[in-house]
Amino acid sequence: MKFKYLKHIELPYYEGDVIWTICPITGSLLKTKMHSAEPRKNNIPLKVLKAIEYCNQPYLCYPNNDVKHQPSDQKLVGKVNKIHEILLKIGNSRFYLTRLYSSFKHEFFKKTDEAIFQINSLEKQIELKHQLCLQRAFLASKISKSFEANGVIFIGAFLPTGDMHAWIIENGIQPDSDDRGWVNYRPLLALYN
């Protein structure tokens, strides 16, 4: 196990005199008045910049043609499930703890799409797929080796509904082939190793 802190970049969206952001500590969607303040400029790493480009131009993403991975052995499935259960216990309301816990890496899988394929077969993910996107994305980042070099977690909102979603972009691919709805969410927070 190694520790690779999940750093964050805020991606505020300016809509008229309103700023939409996601708090990197609580994970809450915030809508604030700008009061003529200058838009904040972030120093965004190249990896994140490229991933943002793919979010903004999803038609440029490389296809993830429903690659069928081999199911992992039961021992590994058990380990993944255990970590998933811990993330569920931490819950969405303790967002920073989720971030911190996911920074302790257990790189069971070489690639993030393999990790997500496994996560998607967990009972609770099948049952509550739409509600558990945060746990899915953070768990994938924690157990995938390739995430560190190329992956970025995004948390975004479908404005103005306030509906939120988390997903990963890695090397120009959305590694979750079951996730068709991520394009509806404007990325407001990026997390990366």
Added chain:
Amino acid sequence: MVTKINNPTRKYIYFNKSTGNIHDNLFELLNIDLVRKANLKAHENNISNYFSRPDKYQEVIEGMYPIPPRSIWKYEDDKFYNLNSRNVPSNITSDFAELLKIIERLSKPLLYKKIGIELSGGLDTSIVIGLINHLGLNPFLVGINSSRYELRTESYIQEKYQKNHSNVCLIDSRESLPFSNLLSCPIHQLPSSSSLYYMHAFQIAKESNKRGINIILSGMGFDALLCENPIQENINLLPEAWQSWMLDDNWFNENIYNKYGITYKSGAASPMLIKKVWKMRNNEGEDLKKWWSRKMFCGYLPKELVNYSYKADNSGGFLDGFLNSKNEILKIFEAAYDVTNLEEFSQNSLDALFDNVHKVDETKDKLILARVSFANWIFGLVREKII
């Protein structure tokens, strides 16, 4: 008693099951008492159906059933049965070249017409555009262009067509959002949720009319054709049972396009075409991402759509339109309340619809569609002094 009801026209007609009479103009019949007694709950239930058909319709006006254009029905023992039949050849193969021949044959009548195609920027209309272009026709492409973030791929595809095609018109979506300009909505015979989207059709009809377009093809029905599992027994019967009135949006044709001399129809409105595509998809199961069609028609599509399988949500425009039209909706609710005295059209009920409307709630969205379209129907009748 058995009654046969035949509607050979291009408009809805109405069958009164109490009297056995057929009416082609309900406006002559409607009065304040009938409208006051109109059943809002039935209309709420009808909202879930994509089109009105008498066998699945709940009476809004007592005893009155809509009969779709070009459909034939039998009414017996308080039930409706569709009598339309189709003879689709059974020797259809899964050959792609044969599909192109079928399309060529079906398109022959189009050679003498000025064709428009709705340019949504999505896969379905792009297939229609690609195939019509392949026939050497130069259709007018007309679409509603939105700046909403979730529709960025559709906008990109629309703009790509605009760059590479000589005859394209993109209309700003702000002029055609759902619920917009309801005070001027054409009067219609029964309440319909389509009436809330009339500005979309109106803008397209207006631009097409300027260019002398006779027919506009859309991507309606493609979801069923390209996504459903073709080996399911009940769906396999569909090519024989599929009637064009199930695909065409009759409300828009009757109340908008017909007024401009335009026919608006699905690019897939042919049982032959449906049977052919399903034959070709025979070994595929359900295909929600439409991979089969992306691959099959890849040579006719913008390359960005070949590997693209994400789905934009249209509820943002619905929400924007609803919120922007608050004042107009208030006015039509006031008119509906004056006529019906129904609590559902009171100020409190309207406030409840707007309360937390930005939160995703499908049940509430349906309620909004049903109540606003019902009030819109009544407002039109009052405005035009029908009641």
